[in-house]
Amino acid sequence: MNKNINWVEIDRAALIGNVRAFRKLLETQAKFMPVIKSNAYGHGLPEAASILAGSKQVDWLGLNSLDEAIALRKRGVRKPLLLLGYVPLARLAEAARNDIRLTVYNRETVLALGKIKVQKKIRLHIKLETGTNRQGVDLAGAINLAGLIQKYPHLLLEGYSTHFANIEDTTDRSYPDGQKDRYLKMIARLEKLGHSAPVNHVACTAAALIFPDTHKNLARIGIGLYGLWPSRETMLAVRDRVPGFSLAPVLSWKTRVAQVKTVSSGSFVSYGCTYRTTRRTRLAVLPVGYYDGYDRKLSNTAHVLIKGKRAPIRGRVCMNLCLADITDIPGVKLEDEAVLLGKQGKEQISAEQLAQWIGTINYEVVTRINPLLPRIIVNK
Template identity: 40%
Template sequence: MELTKVEISKTALVTNIQSFRNILPKHTLFASVIKSNAYGHGLETIAELSIKAGADILAVNYLEEGIKIHGLFPEASIMIMGEIPNLEKYIKYLNSSFHIVVSRKDEVQLLNRFSQRPQIHLKVDSGMGRLGYSGKTLYKMLDELKSDNLPINWLMTHFASTEDFTEHSYSMQQLTTFQQYNEYAKKIGYNNLKLHAASSASTMLFPEAKLDMVRVGISLYGLWPSIQTRLSLSLMGNTTFHLQPVLTWKTGIVHIQDLNTGSYIGYGSTYKTNYPTKTAVIPVGYYEGLDRRLSNQGYVLVRGERAPILGRVCMNMTIIDVTHIQNPKIGEEVVLIGKSGNEIISADDMASMIGTINYDVVTRINPNIPRIVVE
């Protein structure tokens, strides 16, 4: 993978964090969500940059991710948002710098037996239908926790569809439900719980959802959660909120050849040249994260020009058309995501070509590809 790299812009990441800081109350903590290899941007790289940029908490999904980050940055506050099977095995790894998200009474009981008890975030289901309990089941659990004198520190929830619509009544319904759950917790004696609910889209759109912490994931990396989020913000009169993409994905040409008219290209011979064609091979395929659905329809950038993908994306290679590029060279730079000259391929552009979302595009970039920090 010597030619292939992912460049991470320090300036862009700092800009994005500052954009959110500018709309947050002073008391609201900022959590950088760096799960799933920091959405493909590189776990350790984004953790370090986030800490330097002033993030209050680093949020991951797996405990293993958290332990790794704790080893590198022992002073960092780390939130584990995913379920932790066999939690009792990890007593020696967890301390008060960890924030653990739980949904069940048995998890709260176990964490309260730790000698260095992590902060406990009880997740409640306000309408996502995933983790946490709701209604009478939740109230019963809260009653039992209080009866057993088991402390919790935070109450949290997650919005189901903020980024899918420009009409947000369901999100507001969820927020109302969440506030009702907090009122019940107060009523039975949990008087000082801190609250969080908002991810990227809801942080931008709902001032009332910022609470004591926000969890910013996709937009930390300069990507909009959806076109609906961008439209919603514009409809609210905010046209100045700025995000700057953090990631550029590059590779280089490893082979060039000239093919006659009528030549077949790639597995399955799915492409046939209809003019004398100069092709180039790049050492990136679906193993590296270039989606196979880009076969015969995607493109990359060479010298600021679009170079169409010819034939099927292979496991470790892809063939591109460089007929229109004057005297292309072995080793010459090819941009898969990012800017070249006046042309740009964004993660959203690539997502549109294959019928998916920008999250999917960036998280699938192979973690073995070097992540290089640039200004």
Template identity: 35%
Template sequence: MYIFILMNTSIGRAWAEIYLDRLINNYKIIKEEVGDKKIMAAIKADAYGHGALEVAKALQKHGVDMFGVASVEEGIELRKGGIKKKIIILSPILNDQIDACIEFDLIPTISELSFFEKLNERLIKYKKGISVHIEVDTGMTRTGFPYDESISAIKKIQSSPFIKIEGIFSHFPLADTDGAFSKEQIERFKRLISNLNNAKVKPKFVHMANSSGIFRYPDSHFNLVRPGISLYGLSASPGLRYHPGFKPVMTLKSRIVNLREVPPGTPISYGHTYRTRRRSRIATVSVGYGDGYPRILSNNADVLCHGKRARIVGTICMDLMMIDVTHIPEARSGDVVTLIGEDRTEEIRVEELAEKSNTIVYEITSGIGPRVTRVFKDHNKIVGMRSLLERWNKIKGG
């Protein structure tokens, strides 16, 4: 009974608020930008930390065409959660996952012939057909058929009566930073598609544009685009803003759990990396690097409390961090602290934390851990929640 009460009355020590109405706002902006092109929403890595199933349900309701994930497991989660739209696995899968791909109606990517051969063997055994997408490397040097070998490989794949080539795609490595190289990639990909059409290989979908491609290179739209970070109201690089109407979907919050006054010269946290320079009010906040907040931000970032910025002081711990609230006399134990998002007239954006962490926004949001409760909102009304306690209850059969 205690567990049941806690699950229904508390959002926990740290929580991320996911605004589904903002997600749909961003989706509609993208849809307007690309016109009649189809949209594959990238929701890999738990929708970049935002909650893949809940994000997928919202987008499916508003007519998104398909979803892109990175693994079979991610695809199965969506299917078991009631997602009916096409699900494309954009990364290579293991040979022993082919059966699961068939069972759950997931569309795999073929990026090398050895996987094609194994896939074809399984399809012959089951006498079943499957749709696939084929990746061609035009400059990423990660996965995909080498450009010069791609046509012969694709022809071989097309020869299988059990495999339908539904899509062919490539990937930008520098879409947000190097226009010349990206435009060269687009031209290479165009030549490839033209040569494939001449060879009577005509896939239904041709796609290359990620978020930066969508807003910087219209020629990369082809007939399908793959927005990821822009769906969540964020940009790939510092200083790059895709559209003024985009709204960040995630906020991250916690609470003050301890508050004390200390004299000048008081050392704080592990390593004593900070000492107070005056008589100070130090608040302990119940969030740390174990929740995905970067430890590198120790002594180097702010949070918001009562609409004011408060500096993180001392080393960020696994479960806790300390902030200086000397200039916020109204601060009390139990008060909400905003680590990402708005509080009155102040705002801390993911881009700010990424820049100070010498990383990218993708890593910040996708790193927010599972013990941070996700609270899903639609126009400030709570419409769902996902927490560790909910998962525990499912495991126990509650």
């Protein structure tokens, strides 16, 4: 029995369906690496890993922090784990002990790794800077790092990678085309100098969907895995390029009614008195607030679903509570389920809708759901 006040549901079949859709789409030589960093984009790292780590269609798992990777090793996950984020110099030995692949872009990191005593080789991926100007090194830096790695017998240069800056938000392909070009030229030069690496990876979800030539031999798939589109532009481009390709959202976020009350016309609702009723109004008190990740900008803006109908949020979203207007939804009672994100009956509140209400992207909406909330895997 679900005894929670607000919780996240993960649809196992939807997640598995999305894995299948990407496996089918990716070129056969490309290994498939779901990106499950940041608590699996809010879906719950242990829950996502429990489904993905056992899947034959999943080859590697991509993470951001060492803590995420160690948590998976502790749960017995044996698949190759690649860190995309930064590992402090003081924790590199821990990464090596846990057989975690690292993305490197600092000489200091390689020098520190060089001093570590390990049985098994430490596998490294150099991040190439091709125009995102985030992590990564230019060609001279890459030659330098590759040369340094080769000096240490226990370090193995396993891969090169880069990350696109501008695929999602535009239909103009010139910037990613430039990045692809620079990447290929850098790899060609590195290979010529004897710094070959067996694994090449550049594709995120949007790249994998739009440019098959980015699949290389590993694809890093994040948002799409969770059934969310990187952007409307990507969705429209894919509709033309891959007819029949579809994704199913994996996450729903729910709560239950904590009190039903009626207030008279002209009553103020919640902090700051930002909403005043214009009729006798029935309110459902919902035990969810900005602490949980339900953004305060949803105040007086969002809807939730109760009894399959939309109930507008009235007044300010508080730290742990918010209020929904249920005047037009008869029969709502204590502990009825309210859907903050997801489907109920024929209605749906999507991550994109919530993102639009608060001026952000679906990535942020799901990722910022408080990691402490229970994640429940459901088999629909």
